[in-house]
Amino acid sequence: MSGAKAVREDRLWQRHADMAKLGGTPKGGVNRQALSPEDAAARNLLASWAKARGFSLFTDAIGNLFVRREGSDPAALPVMSGSHMDSQPTGGRFDGMYGVLAAFEALEALEDAGLRTRRPLIAVAWTNEEGSRFQPGAMGSAVFAGRNKLDDMLMVKDWKGVVLKEALAETLKAAPAPMREGKPGFALDGYVEVHIEQGPRLENARKTIGVVTGIQGSRRYIVETLGEEAHAGTTPRAARQDAFAAATRIASAMYEATTDADDTLRFTIGRVEVYPGSPNTVPGKASFTVDMRHPSNEVLDVHEKKLLAIVAARAAPCTARIDRVTAVAPTDFDLHVIDLVRAKADALALSNMDMPSGAGHDAMHIATLCPAGMIFVPCEHGISHNEIENATPADLAAGTRVLVEVLVELANR
Ligand SMILES: [Zn+2]
Secondary structure: OOOOOOOOHHHHHHHHHHHHOOOEOOOOOEOOOOOOHHHHHHHHHHHHHHHHOOOEEEEOOOOOEEEEEOOOOOOOOOEEEEEEOOOOOOEOOOOOHHHHHHHHHHHHHHHHHOOOOOOOEEEEEEOOOOOOOOOOOOHHHHHHOOOOOHHHHHOOEOOOOOEHHHHHHHHHHHOOOOEOOOOOOOOOOEEEEEEEOOOOHHHHHOOOEEEEEEEOEEEEEEEEEEOEOEEOOOOOHHHOEOHHHHHHHHHHHHHHHOOOOOOOOEEEOOOEEEEOOOOOEEOOEEEEEEEEEEOOHHHHHHHHHHHHHHHHHHOOOOEEEEEEEEEEOOEEOOHHHHHHHHHHHHHOOOOEEEEEEOOOOOHHHHOOOOOEEEEEEOOHHHOOOOOOOOOOHHHHHHHHHHHHHHHHHHHOO
16 A cells, blocks of 8 residues: 555544644634643643554654654654644644644554655654744744754743743643753754645635745834824924824835735735824824745845835935844745655646745745755635634645655655
């Protein structure tokens, strides 16, 4: 039997239902934030399934959880697959969890089919991908890849002031697994992550598999305008330096400048603050955030220049500044892995299309370590980060079948 044939849709679906009880919300979603008791419960459940199958289990100093199925060559570097088990506060049951359960199903399917790969295969659950309780997100994979410092991350606090180090210690105490000594991170031969698309493109195109070519880059900015507070009733318009009026001029020029013909560039103003925030005072200061994303760094550079020019030109009679807060470079996935995903989807007669990922994923960090790629499946109406997030058992199984075939090929190299 092939690995793909041994994938069991019913088992995969049931595992999603079992996991969705941990932190389950009345609307059918989950609230399973990183390093919470619910997160620990999910780790325990995965560990119990792994033990029942005779797979080995270990964790690292940032709490990433690894399930390992041995290959025939003990010296060969492993191939890895997985995602995350933490959720947004009002999250869905498939975001992240699907990637972990698909990887685990792949290991089980190979076990059931009696197929031994040359390289070991590892299913991973990365710590804190969502970044809703502890920032930044994709923390476990970033530490694994050496892109964030372990010691810095251990000191991060949540909004209640709980230090990550303590939450991690609690979690590992409640969900024990043997600790791998030393700094997180080890050599890998390949990495493939499966995820629901979290957008509507596959559904609209009636395709089952997204062959993910890369992850778009993102940049965040803060724009601040400075004017002068004045009496709302007595100050004539000509005498005002209204900081919010300046902010709205800048914002609307930015919306216009970031409209592209093929709707690839993403531009969002997500938070606006106005000071002093009094109904009868002309605002003396305003600020807003800008989140801009695109698969090409050059396009981001071009549009960043436009934003800077707009801030300089549109502020008068106020003054304004724009500061870049973060910049994450786009990820280009490995061409061989991309081709392999497409070829295996074709071989399984699954409709597919190439597409970049709009959202960030753990794979963006692991892609700096080894050849990496991703597989998307549709989610209902493209809705994600929402309790009503949904996907079909058939699509989840289809993505897992592609994953198994890709993993077998990579792990026999
Ligand atoms: Zn996710």
